[in-house]
Amino acid sequence: ERDLETMSTELGGIRGMFDNRIQFNRALTQIGDFFGYPAVYILNGKGEVLASGERPDAPPYVAPPPDAFRILADGEVAPASATENPDSIRALYPLPDYGDAYLYVVRPLAEGLIQRMRTGEESILAYRQAEESRAQIQAIFALAYLETALLVLVGAVWLAMSAANAISRPIGQLIGAAERLSAGDFEARVDASDAPAEMAVLSDAFNRMTHDIQTQQVALRSASVEAQTRSRFIETVLSGVSAGVIGLDRYGRVSAINDSARDLLSITDEDVQGQRLGAVSPELSELSERGEAHIEEDIDVTRDGETRRLRVRIEGGQGGEMVLTFDDITRLVTAQRNAAWRDVARRIAHEIKNPLTPIQLSAERLRRRYRDKVGEDVEIFDRCTETIIRQVGDIGRMVDEFSSFARMPAPRFTEERADEMLREAVFAQRVALPDIGVDVFEPVPETVLDCDGRMVRQALINILKNAGEAVSAHKASGAETAYPGIATRLDVSGGYARFIIEDDGMGLPEKDRDRLTEPYVTTREKGTGLGLAIVKRICEDHGGELRLGDAESLSGARVTLVFPLRQNIKSTPRLSEGKPGDDMKREAL
The missing domain is CATH 3.30.565.10 (Histidine kinase-like ATPase, C-terminal domain)
Structure with a gap:
């Protein structure tokens, strides 16, 4: 490749001689002799010879393969090719200074070199094949050994599994039934008809246990439904009654409370269950702390400036749970008190009003008849009579108010x-x-x-x-x-x-x-x-x-x-x- 590159550069310098074919061929021969190539050719892209420089001992011309031109056109280096009879090596190189032209050179090799190389390659290939065959034989032997060992192991495992299956199968059935039981399937049973005697006894005990649990579960569900029905009934009753109801646990904490109790005690906190009664109503807490089995008492509860009279009843209270019920009797007490006062007012008006008129008439008569006869004490006399008349008038107005309060009529709408x-x-x-x-x-x-x-x-x-x-x-x-x-x-x-x-x-x-x-x-x-x-x-x-x-x-x-x-x-x-x-x-x- 270095020679071809140098020759390409030299040929670029003598491009002007290309028009004189004889001189150019001689120049090619000289360049070939200088670099040790007996034959040098200038080819076009079709493989046609444009110029040549051959020595007498040059090997015959052999055209380069067409793939070499394609490789050089793609910008790659075309590999050299070797030929026999005579043995030589040939190479193709591009000449960009000459357009679509290529330098093609031939160098002779020692006679029989290619044949000897081919023979050596065949020997090496045979040796490699022998090595590969040896590895294959060893692998086949190893696989055969492994196969035999696996067969023996599988046989041993199969025998062991067959022996253990007779013991583990009943245990597996028992485990499966236990898992079904834990998942809520109380109808799970174990079939121990073909199990060993010990496993059969264990399976029968398990079946009896599941039967008992199933029976108890049915009873518990029935009791739960009844309790829920009773609880809903009690909640409905408590929510509909006007009396306040509070349930306390043994620690004095609120366990139940109805809406009426919240209204009567002005409780705005939505979640009061679990709180101490003293935090909800200190007045009720004082009664509950007495520890008596039965308490009935009237107390006053003040909320937001308004006082209510509650009649409280407590049941329990001896170290256990308690139930407090209370009613708002404020209006009842007020009505009773007003009725009593109206009766008193009616009696007062009746008893006082009768003598008022004679007293007033007597005082006025005394003032008219004896005022002129009093003499110098007339001022005191007038003051005394006016006082009597004024006080009688005040008492009369008071009696009128008593009468008005006692005889308030029903409204006419x-x-x-x-x-x-x-x-x-x-x-x-x-x-x-x-x-x-x-x-x-x-x-x-x-x-x-x-x-x-x-x-x-x-x-x-x-x-x-x-x-x-x-x-x-x-x-x-x-x-x-x-x-x-x-x-x-x-x-x-x-x-x-x-x-x-x-x-x-x-x-x-x-x-x-x-x-x-x-x-x-x-x-x-x-x-x-x-x-x-x-x-x-x-x-x-x-x-x-x-x-x-x-x-x-x-x-x-x-x-x-x-x-x-x-x-x-x-x-x-x-x-x-x-x-x-x-x-x-x-x-x-």
Whole structure:
């Protein structure tokens, strides 16, 4: 290859001689002699000889194989080819300076060299074949040996498996039946008819065990279904009763509670089971800690400023589980108390009212007849008679309140305008106490109530009267009050009408606030304690309620009278809570 590359370079330098074929052939001969090649040819791509330089002893011309041109055209090096008779080696090389031309050279070899090389290759091939045959024979021998060993091993294993199968098969059946049993198949049985004696005894014991378990499972399922049915029945009963029920385990933790108990105790936590009773209701916890087998007692439970009277019964309580049942008897106690007070009021009114008229007439007669005869003590005489007449009048008004409370009639329901009733009560209060401002939040919803208008007006007037007296007392104590002294509003939402009245008075006491609605309970020195009791009775007779609280827009008390609508609102939407002057227009006095 180095020679061919060098010759190609030399031939590129004498390209101009190519037109003179004789000189070019001589140059080829000289180049061939210089490099030791007796024959040098210039060929085209078709294998035709374009020029040649041959010595007399040059071997005959043999055309290169066509594949050599294709290999050189692809840019690869064409391999040299060897020929015999005479032995020579021939090579083809491209001449890019001559276009589609190739350099083809021939070099003679020693006589018989190719034949000797071929003979040596055949010997080597025969030796290799012998080596390969030897390896094959050894592999065949090894495979035969391995096959024999495997056959012996398989036979031994087969014999061992046959011997062990008689023992392991019953055990396998027993294991399979045990797995089926663990998966819940209580009908699993083991067939031990052809098993050894010991395995047959074990299988029979297993079959008896599964039969007993199956029988017990059927009994347990029946008991479970019965228990679930009973539990659902008890839960249904507990959810439907109005009494509160709480179950406690032996450690005093809540194990069951119904919805009524949650409502009565104002429990908002959804998950109270597992908690100590003291965390749910300290009042009930004190009773349960007595450890008595049976307890029945009335207790007061206060939640969010509201006090309820509960009648509690406890069963158990001697180191085991307990069941607490309790009913809300607040209204019952209130009704009984009101009935008793009405009876007392009726008797008082009857016993006191009869002598009042003679006393008043006697005092007036004494003043008319003897005033001129008293002389210089006329001032004392007038003061004494006026005191008698005034006190008799006060007692008369008190007796009238007693009579009114004792003879409250049943309401007569008619359609009344709630907004007009509020405006009428506010107007009456402004006339009664002109020095105390009464404000109405506008706009007032035009709402129709199905109620006894006279009784609702009486309730509104009583509340406004109490508010005015509270503001007057607050002013009399030297405190400064804001304007207005009384703020009123009508709120309609959720199917209810709410008359909200706030004042700038002394406010309501925190302690025993719920008792202010009981008869003859009052915080004023000259009050009879019947005003709120009458208002509460009117609200309850109409299916509503009376709420007492602290004012939000003023500094005193807040009283809310709630009445069911029984008819839809005609016009305005719900009013939002707010302070006077925030987003509502005051009605001008």
